[in-house]
Amino acid sequence: MVIYGVSFLGACYILGQLVGEFLAKWIGVKANVGGVGFAMLFLILAHDYFNKRNLFSAEAEKGILFWSQMYIPVIVAMSATQNVVVALDSGLLAILAGVIPVFMCFACIPLLVKLTKSPLNN
Amino acid sequence: MEIVINFFEKNGLIVAFVAVGIISYLGFLISKHVLKNKIPGAAVSILLGLIVAYFAGLHTGGSKGIADISIFSGMSLLGGSMFRDFAIVSTAMGASFMLIRQTGLAGAISLVLGTTVSFVGGSVIAMFFGYHDAKSIATIGAGACTFIVGPVTGAALQASSEVIALSIATGVVKSIFVTISTPFIAPYIGLNNAHSAMIYGGMMSTTSGVSAGLAATDTKLVPYGALTATFATGMGCLLCPSVFYLILEKIL
Numbered sequence: 001m002v003i004y005g006v007s008f009l010g011a012c013y014i015l016g017q018l019v020g021e022f023l024a025k026w027i028g029v030k031a032n033v034g035g036v037g038f039a040m041l042f043l044i045l046a047h048d049y050f051n052k053r054n055l056f057s058a059e060a061e062k063g064i065l066f067w068s069q070m071y072i073p074v075i076v077a078m079s080a081t082q083n084v085v086v087a088l089d090s091g092l093l094a095i096l097a098g099v100i101p102v103f104m105c106f107a108c109i110p111l112l113v114k115l116t117k118s119p120l121n122n
Numbered sequence: 123m124e125i126v127i128n129f130f131e132k133n134g135l136i137v138a139f140v141a142v143g144i145i146s147y148l149g150f151l152i153s154k155h156v157l158k159n160k161i162p163g164a165a166v167s168i169l170l171g172l173i174v175a176y177f178a179g180l181h182t183g184g185s186k187g188i189a190d191i192s193i194f195s196g197m198s199l200l201g202g203s204m205f206r207d208f209a210i211v212s213t214a215m216g217a218s219f220m221l222i223r224q225t226g227l228a229g230a231i232s233l234v235l236g237t238t239v240s241f242v243g244g245s246v247i248a249m250f251f252g253y254h255d256a257k258s259i260a261t262i263g264a265g266a267c268t269f270i271v272g273p274v275t276g277a278a279l280q281a282s283s284e285v286i287a288l289s290i291a292t293g294v295v296k297s298i299f300v301t302i303s304t305p306f307i308a309p310y311i312g313l314n315n316a317h318s319a320m321i322y323g324g325m326m327s328t329t330s331g332v333s334a335g336l337a338a339t340d341t342k343l344v345p346y347g348a349l350t351a352t353f354a355t356g357m358g359c360l361l362c363p364s365v366f367y368l369i370l371e372k373i374l
Contacts (some may be wrong), residue, residue: 014213017370025357030274032348036329037349040214043149044222047215067212070170071344073142074209075334077201079171079301080145082330085179087137087298090291093251093262098295101243102303105236105325109311112235112319112325114227 005063012043127193134196141194145170165305165338172298210333217345221316228317232324236297238325238357240266241366244278244292256287256371262292264362268328269293271358278363297331304335313339318348323347327354331364 020032027033043064048057087094097114130137149167153159157166175187184190189198199205207280224228244266248259253320261281261295265272265288272289282291304313304322319336322340323346326332 009208009212016211017207018354018359019232019357020352024359026358029356029359030278031355033360036210036352039211040217040349040352041219041222042215042346043211043214044219048219051192058243058287061305064215065217068215071333072133072167072212072337072341073139073146074200074205075164075337076145076167076171077138077142077151077197078206078250078330079168080142080178080200081189081198081336082172082175082180082186083185083294084172084176084298086185086211086291087143088295089293090288091252093247094265094288094291094295097244097247097262097266097292099173099245099299101240102296102299102326104243105240105302105327106311108235108239109232109313109318109321109325112228112321113312116175116225116231116321117317 001057002059002063002066004057005060007063008046008060009043009067011016011062012046015039016042025029035038129191131195135193135199136196136295137193138196138306141197142200149199156359162305163270165183167175168301168334168338174300194272206330206333207352210329210344212285213341213345213348216342217349218316219283222320222346222349225285225317225320226348229320231323232321233327233350233357234361236325236327236354237267237361238366239325240296241358241362245370253285254374256367257373259374260367260370261285261289263366264358265289265292266296266357267293267358267362269297270328270355271362274359275362275367279367288315293328297334299329300326300331301334301338304331304340308339313343319343319346319363323350325356327351328356 017035019038020035024033136319142308148169149170150163152164153166178188188194191354241263245259247262257279264275269290272293276286323332329351330346336347
């Protein structure tokens with residue numbers, strides 16, 4: 001049944017987010033630390049585990065795939081609820097401090113890709 | 123009329139499904155016929171969303187874009203962190219654990235480097251604009267990481283509310299700029315595989331910017347970028363008000 005997939009996804013989400021909450025509490029940070037990341041890892045590992053034992057029906061998988069296809073619409077909704085006015089009207093400092101570091105980070109990516117890729121290929 | 127408005131308000135989430143469907147349809151139409159598929163439909167739709175948010179914000183004076191118009195209040199639920207994170211997690215279905223493990227170290231390095239570069243960049247710009255105290259500079263620098271790290275750092279360091287507001291604005295500008303610029307910059311930085319996507323997620327830090335930027339570039343890359351990006355806010359909240367602030371204080 002489709003609900004099994006949705007429920008499975010929901011369970012991974014809750015477990016992962018809770019780990020993120022407790023990890024944050026443990027290291028003394030006022031934000032969730034990687035909750036979504038942990039949830040994704042749980043989903044990948046648990047799905048793999050059940051799939052190998054043929055415990056994951058195609059129907060259940062549809063329950064997860066539906067949400068992954070809803071991803072872009074959710075992002076569109078997120079864009080439509082951003083505070084774009086404050087971003088454009090907040091003055092030069094916020095705009096420069098928001099844009100220039102992004103370019104610096106973009107510039108680092110090819111470098112980091114090169115540095116980290118060579119040992120793996122050998 | 124009142125009946126209709128009340129009905130829309132009560133059924134916010136369903137109205138949001140319809141509204142997003144219309145925005146997406148327009149986005150894909152513009153992508154296909156006006157832009158001749160040079161910019162993907164998803165990217166145009168996201169951009170349309172931002173434009174809608176801008177005009178709605180001008181109209182209402184609120185901070186939640188179209189969701190401040192009461193009949194579209196459900197948009198803040200559909201576009202809020204719960205649905206966003208739930209949808210992000212679901213994209214992991216197609217991700218390969220092998221690839222993630224191979225890039226794990228690079229992802230971790232990119233997290234630290236991304237937080238550092240953003241903080242330093244933001245701080246230097248704050249100094250150029252005449253801020254001299256470590257608290258304000260660190261808060262604005264933290265805002266250059268994400269719009270959550272900024273206020274968390276500001277609150278921890280007891281920065282002024284004006285500076286905290288500025289750090290939030292900085293983070294929002296960053297998130298929007300990452301969203302818009304990623305599909306254009308992707309070909310130049312080799313952002314077309316899981317390895318570079320994980321590094322990109324760590325470097326850019328902002329979950330909303332990364333998830334929207336990758337959605338506009340190539341949906342296959344979303345799980346890899348999102349995986350590292352979701353650790354970045356925690357990393358920023360950990361480093362900015364502590365290590366980075368202390369270093370900054372020493373330098374000044």
